[in-house]
Amino acid sequence: xxxxxxxxxxxxxxxxxxVCLLCSAAAQLLLRNLYRFLSFDQRFPAIxxxxxxxEMLPPAVLLxxxxxxxxxxxxxxxxxxxxxxxxxxxxxxxxxxxxxLAVLLTRVNGILFSDVLFSLIRLLxxxxx
Amino acid sequence: MKKLPFCLLSVLLLGALPACSPEEPGEPAARVxxxxxxxxxxxxxxNSDHPVYLSGYHGGWTPEGVLDNQRAQAVxxxxxxxxxxxxxxxxxxxxxxxxxxxxxGLADFCAETGCDAxxxxxxxxxxxxxxxxxxxxxxxDGKNPDFDRAVLEAAVAVGKAAYAARRPGTLGxxxxxxxxxxxxxxxxxxxxxxxxxxxxxxxxxxxxxIRLVSFAAHAESLRGANKLVSRDYPGVMSDxxxxxxxxxxxxxxxxxxxxxMTKEFVADPFVAxxxxxxxxxxxxxxxxxxxxxxxxxxxxxxxxxxxxxxxDNTLFKYYKFLGILQSDIRISPLGVYxxxxxxxxxxxxxxxxxLIPGELFPELVFGTGSDKDPAPLAELARxxxxxxxxxxxxxxDEIGYIVPPSDFLLSTEAPFFKSAETGRxxxxxxxxxxxxxxxxxxxxxxxxxxxxxx
Numbered sequence: 157x158x159x160x161x162x163x164x165x166x167x168x169x170x171x172x173x174x175v176c177l178l179c180s181a182a183a184q185l186l187l188r189n190l191y192r193f194l195s196f197d198q199r200f201p202a203i204x205x206x207x208x209x210x211e212m213l214p215p216a217v218l219l220x221x222x223x224x225x226x227x228x229x230x231x232x233x234x235x236x237x238x239x240x241x242x243x244x245x246x247x248x249x250x251x252x253x254x255x256x257l258a259v260l261l262t263r264v265n266g267i268l269f270s271d272v273l274f275s276l277i278r279l280l281x282x283x284x285x
Numbered sequence: 286m287k288k289l290p291f292c293l294l295s296v297l298l299l300g301a302l303p304a305c306s307p308e309e310p311g312e313p314a315a316r317v318x319x320x321x322x323x324x325x326x327x328x329x330x331x332n333s334d335h336p337v338y339l340s341g342y343h344g345g346w347t348p349e350g351v352l353d354n355q356r357a358q359a360v361x362x363x364x365x366x367x368x369x370x371x372x373x374x375x376x377x378x379x380x381x382x383x384x385x386x387x388x389x390g391l392a393d394f395c396a397e398t399g400c401d402a403x404x405x406x407x408x409x410x411x412x413x414x415x416x417x418x419x420x421x422x423x424x425x426d427g428k429n430p431d432f433d434r435a436v437l438e439a440a441v442a443v444g445k446a447a448y449a450a451r452r453p454g455t456l457g458x459x460x461x462x463x464x465x466x467x468x469x470x471x472x473x474x475x476x477x478x479x480x481x482x483x484x485x486x487x488x489x490x491x492x493x494x495i496r497l498v499s500f501a502a503h504a505e506s507l508r509g510a511n512k513l514v515s516r517d518y519p520g521v522m523s524d525x526x527x528x529x530x531x532x533x534x535x536x537x538x539x540x541x542x543x544x545x546m547t548k549e550f551v552a553d554p555f556v557a558x559x560x561x562x563x564x565x566x567x568x569x570x571x572x573x574x575x576x577x578x579x580x581x582x583x584x585x586x587x588x589x590x591x592x593x594x595x596x597d598n599t600l601f602k603y604y605k606f607l608g609i610l611q612s613d614i615r616i617s618p619l620g621v622y623x624x625x626x627x628x629x630x631x632x633x634x635x636x637x638x639x640l641i642p643g644e645l646f647p648e649l650v651f652g653t654g655s656d657k658d659p660a661p662l663a664e665l666a667r668x669x670x671x672x673x674x675x676x677x678x679x680x681x682d683e684i685g686y687i688v689p690p691s692d693f694l695l696s697t698e699a700p701f702f703k704s705a706e707t708g709r710x711x712x713x714x715x716x717x718x719x720x721x722x723x724x725x726x727x728x729x730x731x732x733x734x735x736x737x738x739x
Contacts, residue, residue, distance in 0.1 A: 263616070265605050265607075266616060267603075267605050268620070269606075272603060272606050275599050282698060284699040
């Protein structure tokens with residue numbers, strides 16, 4: 157039975173960091189462009205300034221751990237311990253979900269974006285807004 | 286008998302002098318009140334790049350003129366041992382960040398002068414420029430950064446000027462009952478109808494006397510159609526007292542949740558400016574009817590307690606998310622939002638001011654009779670040796686209405702966005718949530734125990 161080598165683990169970790177950074181950057185890019193598209197950068201400049209703040213760190217840490225898991229899974233797949241049929245869907249799902257998760261877990265001025273989004277959806281669906 | 290040498294006799298006489306002194310060595314000098322007053326106008330900003338909005342009633346309303354400019358007033362109070370600044374700003378309210386900024390602006394001053402506390406209160410005028418951010422167009426910050434800066438600069442300047450103007454004197458206290466001036470918009474009909482005054486008379490006859498005046502009623506004499514900037518009745522009353530007695534006046538609110546306001550004295554038709562004038566005149570007459578001010582012992586004591594209250598109001602969360610609300614809001618690891626604020630006590634002689642960071646329902650001071658509600662503040666005060674409690678509302682923060690839990694009801698369709706479908710429950714939509722009353726009472730009790738132990 158093959159075991160992971162130090163080099164493989166190192167590569168997996170490096171890949172995880174890269175994925176984490178890419179997902180964080182993607183989340184920031186997504187939010188910033190969405191704000192620009194809706195002219196929110198002029199109407200809500202405080203949020204625009206907040207997007208780059210340390211409030212992105214907690215979701216970034218989560219992304220790092222998720223990316224590390226994906227990286228290790230990839231390494232295990234490469235060693236034949238995990239079938240490609242398992243790894244590929246997991247990796248695709250992670251690539252789609254990780255940025256979304258990062259956005260939802262982003263806090264702006266201390267308030268979770270997901271809290272705001274879900275309550276807005278509730279208000280819209282109830283016809284209040 | 287041998288004669289004592291002169292030098293030995295001198296030493297013996299000099300050595301006996303301290304024993305003849307009326308004071309023991311090291312006994313502090315008798316305490317004396319010293320107070321100083323300063324005030325400054327805060328005019329609407331000219332040539333600002335940002336719009337200005339009127340606070341109190343409608344989102345997005347811009348002022349059409351100025352009836353009388355908003356002001357900042359400060360009173361320095363010391364007893365020779367403890368000292369503090371009380372700053373009052375004519376505005377709808379000042380959030381925690383604004384109060385912290387004022388305190389930061391006076392930090393060096395406090396270090397130099399030994400000032401023990403800076404307390405900032407708002408008069409809650411509903412005809413001033415927005416200082417909370419909630420009265421811009423929907424989702425837009427109603428604060429004007431130039432005006433915010435002017436408020437900060439004025440508050441810091443008057444604080445320092447009040448210290449410079451301090452004089453020794455005597456402080457007295459008077460309570461004047463009133464009748465027929467207020468109404469409660471929500472049952473039960475409970476409000477404090479007393480007019481509270483502290484009057485400081487300096488020893489220097491050339492210096493002005495200073496009054497701290499409190500009356501528990503929303504500053505809304507101009508009502509909701511008004512589009513002129515004004516201090517409302519606190520301003521009229523302060524100006525009339527100054528004109529007729531020379532006394533400088535600092536006004537602070539009481540327990541006004543529920544919603545306690547002055548009645549309409551000019552009706553059918555209602556004429557806003559005339560109603561303001563009549564309201565101010567009535568309150569001035571009552572204030573000046575007090576001629577006997579009970580002297581207060583020159584002894585100051587203070588306590589302050591920071592605490593957090595669970596934030597349920599989704600609308601407040603939105604405004605915080607948008608960077609409009611300046612409250613100190615934190616989220617716990619379990620996803621519960623909590624708003625950080627403070628309460629405190631200030632004792633002058635045997636009268637204690639209870640500093641409440643919002644618009645407290647008077648029922649929470651005097652009692653509701655329901656076991657769902659916390660013990661009334663007056664009862665807590667008496668249990669901790671405070672017999673004369675004067676509630677100061679909108680002190681050092683403005684967290685909104687503090688509603689009795691027994692009467693707290695939300696809309697089932699859109700909590701905090703709409704009032705409850707039955708009864709009158711508007712105040713809940715402008716409150717932190719049902720937890721506020723209990724959190725305030727717990728912290729108030731801690732402040733009482735701290736005051737008693739110091």
